[in-house]
Amino acid sequence: MTATRGRTQADAKTRQPREARDPRVQAGARTRTPRTAPRAAAPTPRAAAVTAGSGSGGSGGPGGSAPRAWRVGPSSRRTRIMIGVVLVALVLFAVRLVQVQVVQGPGLAEAASSSRMREYPIHAQRGDIVDADGAVLATSVMTYDIQVDQHQIPAFVYYAEDGKTVLGRGASAAAELMAPLLGVDAHELGAQLTGSNGGLIIARNVTPEVRNQLLDLGVNGLTSNLEEMRVYPAGVTAGSLVGWVKSDGEGAAGIEYRFDDLLGGTDGLRTGEIGVGGVMIPGAGQTVTPADNGDTVHLTIDSDLQQRSQEIIDAKVAETVSEWGAVVVIEVGTGRILSWAESGMVDPNDPSGYGRLNSLQSPYEPGSTGKILTVAAAMEEGLVTPTSEFEVPYTYTPPNSSQTFKDHTEHETERLTVTGILADSSNTGTIQIGQLMSDQTRVDYMDSFGWGAPTGVELAGETAGIALDPTKWDGRSRFTTMFGQHVQVNLLQNTNVIATLANGGVRTPLHLVDGTSDDDGRFTPSASGEEVRVVSPETASDMIRMLESVTSEDGATGNRAAIDGYRVAGKTGTAQVADGQGGVTATAASFVGVVPADAPRIAVGVILFKPQHGFFGGTIAAPVFHDVASFALQTLGIPPTGEKATLFPSYPGEEPPTVG
Incomplete structure (x- = not known):
């Protein structure tokens, strides 16, 4: 016992210096004293190990050390x-x-919210183009192909009006809703909606109304593809005037191009919020901006007259082997173009080329039809009267000029009135009248009659002709301009000269469009241009009576233009033009006239460019006037001339002729 206790004490002595050095152990011993008994009863594993390693004194005995506790x-x-x-x-x-x-x-x-919003365009329908009587010349057939993504159909849920009660799901529910609109069997449609095709066309040529009703159902995966086709029921009749559209639907030529913005309208937009599976949520912020359909463009053209005019000019071009030909009919006093036919009109349903209108874009020398302007100017200036007399030789060399001019047919020197000079279409006589005025005076009248400036007709690409500048005329051209050479005009400009005289001396702007009407039928007339007083009513009236001699007197150049029962006033023209080989052997044959001369209703102009047969305006152009004007008189219901008239004499002392 003594030995054991001694080892224990020795062990204690060996540990004492450490405990003495560590005040935390001493402090911990003091704080642990009250908890010794509980810990002895349930020693921790570490405490048990320490006790087992102690001396024979045991735990808590006099000879053993206190168990070590750890702070946690x-x-x-x-x-x-x-x-x-x-x-x-x-x-x-x-x-x-x-x-x-x-x-x-x-x-x-x-x-x-934006991520759930979807936009669906509402396509505006292109407006129609109609003639003066409302006959459709161009219209759009708008249909839709209905396409479905079959992958999305199973997610479709059809709710009741309360938005909560489910009435159906998937393909069967969608088919029940869609079948009545498409006019098909619901079971067959349901089969079409089932599958794995991501872009199946289930219906074609669906109207816009049905298409909108289908989209309103909110069937997810349902889309539509617009199929808009432009149709021209009249075909080649007025084809180059009407024009056509490009593959993207935009105007490419004619009225289609010129009025593309009005015809095209403005697309609308349908916006809505979609839910799971792409289904549009009913009433969830849906907005609709309606499409503004295009306006209808109303032309001045009479389709019957237009068709007949095209037949006549095509036949004459073929007969004379002309490069091209054209004829226009203008309503006197309004400037409305009732017919405008040109050879080789394009069919807009199958267009080719650029739709060029030579009568608008290819100016030509008017020839003797230009004599109307020279004589009218001289009369308005008070320099001549219808019965003023001139010595008219076959050849003529103006004073102070080295240039010599001649008439179209050799003849003896004769004495003619101004009326006779027009009836015989004398170049030498016209020069004598023209040289009574200054060059600038003649140019001023050319400007007033509308030469050298666009007519304003509603088509793109008009060529106004050669600008009139007398300072650039040489010693010959100052005289040739008196009888329609060395100056160029288009057919509309040339015809409007005689239409101005028929309208009492007032030039009215020409137009091809009466106006437009919107989708509600509200009509907006075309803006009328400014009228221009060119000559006095007296000069205009005298000129018309003088020009009646051209078609009524024996041997006059325009006899082939005469129409039984109607008084006709007009003027032939045959101009020398470049032949493409360095010469001027080709011709431009023309005629302009009005009927009835006593109460003018229509003015008609004709041009045959570079004919290989016939050559002269009185020979080949005057008959075209006769045929077209005769048909127009019947179509428009214009009664025959009611009164006879005494014309001015062509020769001094001659008995004035009577017509009518």
């Missing part, structure tokens, strides 16, 4: 750190919550 409680520093981290996290979370809900909330909500 958290330190206050660690607790503070953990609390701080948690607080920082809570603050950051709160800041982020405020940022999301308060600062970014509206934007995020709008973005979420």
Whole structure:
């Protein structure tokens, strides 16, 4: 016992310096004293190990050491750190919550809503082009192909009006709703809606109304493809005037091009919010901006007259082997173009080329029809009267000029009145009249009659002709311009000269369009241009009576233009033009006239360019006037001339002729 106790004491002595050095152990011993008994009863594994390794004195005995206890409680520093981290996290979370809900909330909500919004265009239908009587010359047939993505159909849910009660799902529900609109069997349609095709066409040529009703059903995966076809029922009749559209539906030529903005209209838009599976949510912010369909363009053209005019000019061009030909009919006093036919009109249903209108874009020398302007100017200036007399030789050399001119047919020198000079279409006589005026005076009248400026007709590409500048005329051209050479005009400009005289001396702007009407039928007339007083009513009336001699007197150049039962006033023209081989052997044969001369209703102009047979205006152009004007008189219901008239004599002392 003594030995054992001694070892224990020795062991204690060996540990004492450490415990003495570690005040924490001493302090811990003091704090652990009250808890010795419970720990002895249920020692920790580490405490048990220490006890087992002690001396024979045992635990708590006089000869043994106290069991060592370990502190496991958290330190206050660690607790503070953990609390701080948690607080920082809570603050950051709160800041982020405020940022999301308060600062970014509206934007995020709008973005979420936008991501669910879908836009569906509502295509505007292109407007029609109609003639003066409302007959359709151009229209659009708008249909849709209905396409379905079969993958999306199973997600379709058909709700009752309360938006909650489910009435059907998938292909069967969609088919029940769609079949009545498409006019098909619901079971057959349901089979079509089932499968894995992402772009199956289930219906073609669906009307816009049915297409809109189908889309309103909200069947997810249902789309439509627009199929718009432009149709021209009249074919080649007025084809080059009407024009056509390109593959994208935009105007390419003629009225289609010139009025593309009005005809095209403005597309509308259907906007709606979609839910799961692409189904449009009923009433969820849906908006519809209706399409504004294109306007209808009303032409001045009479389709019957237009068709007949085209037949006549095509036949004459073929007969004379002309490069091209054209004829225009203008309503006197209004400037409305009732017919405008040109050889080789394009069929807009199958267009080729550029739809060029030579009568508008290829000016030509008017020839003797230009003599009308020279004589009218001289009469308005008070320099001549219808019965003024001139010595008219076959050849003539003006004073102070080295240039010599001649008439179209050799003849003896004869004495003619101004009326006779027009009836015989004398170049030498016209020069004598023209040289009574200054060059600038003649140019001023050319401007007033509308030469050298666009007519304003509603088609693109008009060529106004050669600008009239007398300072650029040489010693010969100042005289040739008196009888329609060395000056160029288009057919509309040339015809409007005689239409101006028939209208009492007032030039009226020409137009091809009466106006437009919108989708509700509201008509907007075309803006009328400014009228121009060119000559007095007295000069105009005398000129018309003088020009009657051209068609009525025996041997006059325009006899082939005469129409039984009607008084006709007109003028032939045969101009020398370049032949393309360095010479001027080709001709431009023309005629302009009005009927009835006693109460003019229509003015008709004809041009046959570079004919290989016939050559003269009185020979080949005057008959075209006769045929077209005769048909126009019947079509328009214009009664025959009611009164006879005494004309001016062509020769001094002659008994004035009577017509009518």
